[in-house]
Amino acid sequence: MPGLALVLVLVLLSGCATQTTALRSAARTDLPRQVELKATPFIAQERYQCGPAALAMSLRAAGFAVDADALVPQVYLPQRQGSLQVEMLAAGRRNGAFSMPLPPRLDALLAEVAAGTPVLILQNLSLPIAPRWHYALVIGYDLDQGDIILRSGLTERMVMRMSTFEHTWARSNYWSMVTLAPGALPRTVAEAPAVDALVAYEKNSPPAQARKAYAAGLKRWPANMALALGLGNTAYAAGDRAAAAEAYQRASALHPDSSPAFNNLAVTLMELGRLPEARAAAEQAIALGGQWQAAARDTLASIEVAEKKRQH
Template identity: 55%
Template sequence: MRGAWAAACLVALLAALTGCAVQTPRLLAAPPADLPPRVELTATPFFPQEDYQCGPAALATALSAAGIPTRPDALVDRVFLPGRQGSLQIEMLVGARGRGAVATRIPGTLEALMRETNDGNPVVVLQNLGLSWAPSWHYAVVIGYDLDAAHFVLRSGPLERQQLAFSTFEHTWDRSGRWAFVVTPPGALPTTASEAEVTRALVAFEHNAPPAAAARAYRSALARWPDNLTLAMGLGNTLYAQGETSGAAAVFRDAAQRHDDAAAYNNLAIVLLEQGRRDEARRAAQRAVSLGGPFQAQAADTLKRVDE
C-alpha cells in the first residue's frame, strides 16, 4: 500500500532473513493429517492493485469469490482513505458488510489459512512488508498452499499467483498482528472462526443487513452453537422484524427456557401478546420481572401492557 511494490518486497525479503518463524517449523514437522498436501483456489478472481489500493483489490477478490461480484473501483469510496494512502482494518470489514457479506476474523495461524482455503474460502490477510519501526502495510488474499514446496499462493498486488514461502509469509504476517478475515454470504460460516468472532461478526452484520439476510446468518451460526444466547436473540429479533411472529416466539421461548434469561422472556411476552395469547404473555412477562437485572424496567412495562 505504501511505497513502491519492488522496494516493499525487497524490505520484506531482508526482514525475513533476520527474523524467526515460529509456526513454520512446527507446521512442516507435523502437518495436519486431515489436509491434502496442496490446495489452490484457481477460480478466485484477480484484480491487479492500483497505486496504494491493495485494500479495494483484496476485498473485491474476496467478495467476488464469495459470489458477490464486485470491482475494486466500487469499493474505493468505502475502504480507501486518501490521507493514509491505504485502508484501515475496520474499513475493510465494514466495506464487506456494505456489499451484503459477512466479514469474520479467523485465528492467526498458518493452519487456519490452510483449512479455510481447503474448504473453499480465500482469506484476506494484512502484511507488513517493511519493519516494525518502518511499516509498509499491504493486503493480499491467500488462495492456497503447497506443503511439499512449503509456500502459500496469494493474489497480491500486481501478482496473480504469488508463491510465498511459509517462513517469509509468517514474518510479514506476524508484523501485522496476524490479522486475517474471511468473507462469506449470509448463511455460510468460516471453518476456523471461533464462536466469539462469529457472534461479533453477525451482530455487526445485522446493523445494516436486511432482516431476512441477518436471520439466515444467525440461523446458520445457531445451528453450530445452539447454546449461544446472543445468536438466539439475534435470530428471534430478525424473524420478528420480518413479521414471522410464530418463528420468533419459538426462538425466544427456547432461549428463555435454555438460559432463564429476562430479555428472552420479555421478548417472548411481547410476541405472545401480539398473537393474542395474553395468559402465556403474562407468565413470560412475570418471569422476566422476577429475574430482575438491567431489563427489569422493560419487563415491568411489558407486564403492564399485558394487564391493560
C-alpha cells in the first residue's frame, strides 16, 4: 500500500527535532530570521547523480565555471549509484575551490547561509532500513516559519519543514560541506579542522591559490605554526623568497622550538644571500635536535660552501 507507506514515512519524519526546537526557541542573535540566496545557480540532476549536480551548483556559486557532467567521473560511483562524501570534498579541491566539512550543527549550517554561502548537505529521504541518500544545496531558511529552502533534485526551490530536514539530515550524522574561493574561510569552522582542510587544499592547488588560503587562515589564527609554515612553503614554491623568509621568521619567532621553521628559514635566507642570518638559523635548528637535525646540518654545510664562494 504505497499511500500507507508514504504516511508512515511522514509520521516518522515529523517527530522531535532537537536542534530545530532549540534553535527556533532561542535563536542566535547574529542570525537573521530569514535568508534566501536567490542567485544560487540551479542544475537539475540526472538519475542517481545528485552528487555531481549539487557540487556543480556549489562550485558555480563560489565563482567556478564547472559543468555537472564534468564532475560525474570525479565523484559518481556506478556500483553505488551515488557519490561518497570524501570524493565530493576532493572534487571540490580538484576544481579549484577550498572545500571542507562544517560542524554537525544546524546553527552552523544556517550561519554559513546567512554569510552568503550555500551549503551542500547529505540526507536520507527514506527510512534507515531502506536508505535513499540524496545530496542537495541549502540556499535559505525562515526561522519564523520553520522552513529550510533547498536546490534539490529536479526542484529549483524546495521548501522543507526544518524539523523534517533535521531528521533526514541526521541520518548522515549531520554531514555538510562548503566550497569557497581561495582566501575565504567558513564562518563557523574551528582551527584544527581548518588546518587539516588547508593542508589538503595545498596538495591539489597551484601555489598562488594555496598561498591565499593559508594567508586567510593565518589572519584568523595568527599563532598557528602549521599555517605559518604553509604560507612560507607556498610563497617559496611560487618563487617569492622574500615572502617565504618573512613567513618562516614569523613561525620561528612564535615557535622557537620548531626545527623545521628554523631550517626552512635558513635555506631561504641563504638563497637570498643573507648568509650570516642563514647560518644563525641553521645553527639554531641543529641545536634543537630531533628528526630535522640531519637536514639542518646539510643546510649549514651548503651555507658554508656559499660563504667560501663569497670570500673568493
